[in-house]
Amino acid sequence: xSALPVSQPFDANDPVFRAHEGGKLGVHATSPLRNAADLxxxxxxxxxxxxxxxxxDPALATRYTTRRNTVAVVSDGTAVLGLGDIGPLAAMPVxxxxxxxxxxxxxxxxxPVCLETGTVEEIVEAVARFAPTYGGINxxxxxxxxxxEIERRLKERLDIxxxxxxxxxxAIVALAALxxxxxxxxxxLGDLTVVVSGAGAAGVAVSSILVSAGVGDVIVxxxxxxxxxxxxxxxxxxxxxxxxxxxxxxxxxxxDALEGSDVYIGVSGGTVPERDLMRMAPxxxxxALANPDPEVHPRVAHKFAEVVATGRSDFPNQINxxxxxxxxxxxxxxxxxxxxxxxxxLAAARAIADLVDEPSADHIVPSVxxxxxxxRVADAVSLLARRxx
Numbered sequence: 001x002s003a004l005p006v007s008q009p010f011d012a013n014d015p016v017f018r019a020h021e022g023g024k025l026g027v028h029a030t031s032p033l034r035n036a037a038d039l040x041x042x043x044x045x046x047x048x049x050x051x052x053x054x055x056x057d058p059a060l061a062t063r064y065t066t067r068r069n070t071v072a073v074v075s076d077g078t079a080v081l082g083l084g085d086i087g088p089l090a091a092m093p094v095x096x097x098x099x100x101x102x103x104x105x106x107x108x109x110x111x112p113v114c115l116e117t118g119t120v121e122e123i124v125e126a127v128a129r130f131a132p133t134y135g136g137i138n139x140x141x142x143x144x145x146x147x148x149e150i151e152r153r154l155k156e157r158l159d160i161x162x163x164x165x166x167x168x169x170x171a172i173v174a175l176a177a178l179x180x181x182x183x184x185x186x187x188x189l190g191d192l193t194v195v196v197s198g199a200g201a202a203g204v205a206v207s208s209i210l211v212s213a214g215v216g217d218v219i220v221x222x223x224x225x226x227x228x229x230x231x232x233x234x235x236x237x238x239x240x241x242x243x244x245x246x247x248x249x250x251x252x253x254x255x256d257a258l259e260g261s262d263v264y265i266g267v268s269g270g271t272v273p274e275r276d277l278m279r280m281a282p283x284x285x286x287x288a289l290a291n292p293d294p295e296v297h298p299r300v301a302h303k304f305a306e307v308v309a310t311g312r313s314d315f316p317n318q319i320n321x322x323x324x325x326x327x328x329x330x331x332x333x334x335x336x337x338x339x340x341x342x343x344x345x346l347a348a349a350r351a352i353a354d355l356v357d358e359p360s361a362d363h364i365v366p367s368v369x370x371x372x373x374x375x376r377v378a379d380a381v382s383l384l385a386r387r388x389x
Contacts, residue, residue, distance in 0.1 A: 024096040025112075062135070062336065071110045071136040071329055073098050074127055076117040078143035079166070079201070082269075082291055088114035091141060098140060098165075106326030106374040108333065110138065120146050124153045131158050135333050138325065139164040144200040145237050161332040161340045167205035169321030172328075172345050173365065174206050174265060174287060175213055176352035177319055180359035181307040185262075185283040193217045193261045193281075197254060197295065198268030199227060199238050206265055209349070211244050212342055218245040219261070222268075225253045255279060263287070264305075266295035277304040289319055307361050316362040323352050323368060327377025334378060335385035347380040 011017065031042055040046050054060045062068045077091030078084075095112030102110035111134070115126055123146075127137060137160065139151055147164055154162045163169075182189055192215050196207045199222040207218050220227045220241055227234065227242040228251040234242060250257060255276035258264060262281050266272065269290040277286070277296065286305040288294035294301075294310045301308040309317035328348055332340055355366040355376060366373055 020093055024093075024100050061132075066109065067133065067135045069107075069109050069333060070134050071102060071108055071138050071333075072113045072127075072130070072134040073102075073110050073138045073140050074113045074115065074142075075140040076115045076123060076142055078117050078141070079147075080141045085143065088116055095140060098138070101322050102138075102326055102329065105322060105368075106330040106378065108326060108329050120149045120153070123150050124157070127154055128157050131160065134160065136161040136163070136329050138329065139166075141166060144204075145235060147201050148204070148237050155339060159338050161329065161337055163325070163328060163340050164201065164205075165321055165325045166201045168209075168340070168345055169324045169328075170202040170267065170289070170319070171205035171209040172324040172349045173319050173321060173352065174289070175209050175346070175349040176323070177287065177309055177317065177364045178210070178215075178263065178265075178285070179213075179349065179353040180356050180364035181263075181285045181309070183359050184361055184364065185285060185306050187262060187283070190214050190216050192263055193219065194263040194265060195254070195257045195261045196220045197264065197266045197270075197272070198222065199241060200268065202267040202289075204237055204241055206267060207241055207245055209342075209345060213346060213349070217247045219250055219257045220245050221254050221257050226250050226257050228252075264296070266290055268295070269293070270295055272296050274300060274303070277301075280304055287319060307364060309364065313368075317364050318368065319365065320368050323365060323373055324348055324377065327351075327374035328381055330374055331378035331381025332385065335382040337381070337385035340381070341384070344381045344384050347384055348377045351376045351380040 032038060033042060050064050073095045075091045075095055077086055077088040080086050080091050080094055091114050092112060095114060099110035099112055102108040115123060131137060137154060142150060151162060151164045182192065194210055194215050196203050196218060199220050203220060207220050210218050227238055228246055229249050230251045258276050259279045260281050263285040265287045267289050272295050284305040285307045286296055286301040287309045288296040288301060289311040291311045298308050298310060298315050309319050311319055328340060352373060355370060355372055356363060
């Protein structure tokens with residue numbers, strides 16, 4: 001397990017540490033325990049009747065246990081926020097925070113489960129073994145490319161929704177933002193050329209959902225340049241992505257990808273030189289989503305783009321996963337969905353976009369505190385789940 005160096009002395013009186021004192025979660029009972037009669041109902045002997053019924057019909061667990069509203073937030077701490085591989089203990093405050101968001105925005109009870117890192121097989125086996133306790137699995141902050149295989153295997157093995165938020169939450173909100181940004185710059189989705197900088201977890205998912213949504217062409221770059229026909233050394237997840245993208249067969253570096261492009265979406269960090277941004281088409285769109293330091297600072301981005309978004313809350317147009325994942329799981333749990341499908345992700349993105357009545361350059365996504373978001377996303381997911389989609 002690696003650890004980040006401590007940049008300043010620990011101060012227990014710092015407001016940040018005081019807010020986290022004792023953790024951010026607790027357990028509360030939903031049924032009162034007032035007397036012996038309550039005890040006999042909630043525990044022995046009454047509980048035995050419920051257990052016998054579930055043993056005879058496992059589907060009853062959804063009705064008579066907390067499984068109906070509980071999600072495991074699973075991480076091994078190998079790719080935490082902008083912190084990297086900090087291990088399971090250091091990941092706990094982040095996973096607790098995720099659980100707070102689940103509860104606040106969608107009334108979903110989420111439980112952090114931080115595992116010692118291991119092989120793909122070990123993590124899949126561990127999650128599969130504790131999965132009966134939960135109604136869904138939210139994978140979080142697991143390094144690429146392991147995260148792709150872990151999610152794929154768990155989806156094949158489990159009959160409950162499995163969702164890697166670093167991939168799909170980012171992708172859903174990015175698509176929602178692009179749907180409205182395209183309106184602002186008066187361009188059709190099918191006419192756009194979008195450059196996605198980064199071929200990790202978020203980059204793969206963003207690129208895939210844009211292709212599914214009908215974007216004209218998506219060009220993906222990694223640290224070595226465009227995923228083009230000249231790249232014969234690609235790992236499986238990048239090779240699969242190349243097959244879906246770069247319809248014109250571009251080669252070269254990021255600047256070559258940006259030549260005449262309409263949209264830049266950064267999910268990789270680093271800094272994009274201004275000389276490369278100058279090569280974009282008129283009325284361009286820039287989503288610089290690295291946190292805390294966007295690939296293009298908004299002040300710079302506005303020199304070259306009409307619509308600018310970041311992952312930060314102190315600039316307009318925050319692309320924040322919290323617009324997606326609470327409603328996604330709320331809808332999946334309420335409808336009894338066994339999986340979260342590509343159609344559900346597309347529907348969630350459209351539901352988020354539709355909450356902005358009149359998109360403008362500074363308003364392409366709803367606020368994370370818009371109380372309509374989670375319910376609209378949940379309704380979109382539930383509708384498809386009940387239709388078998």
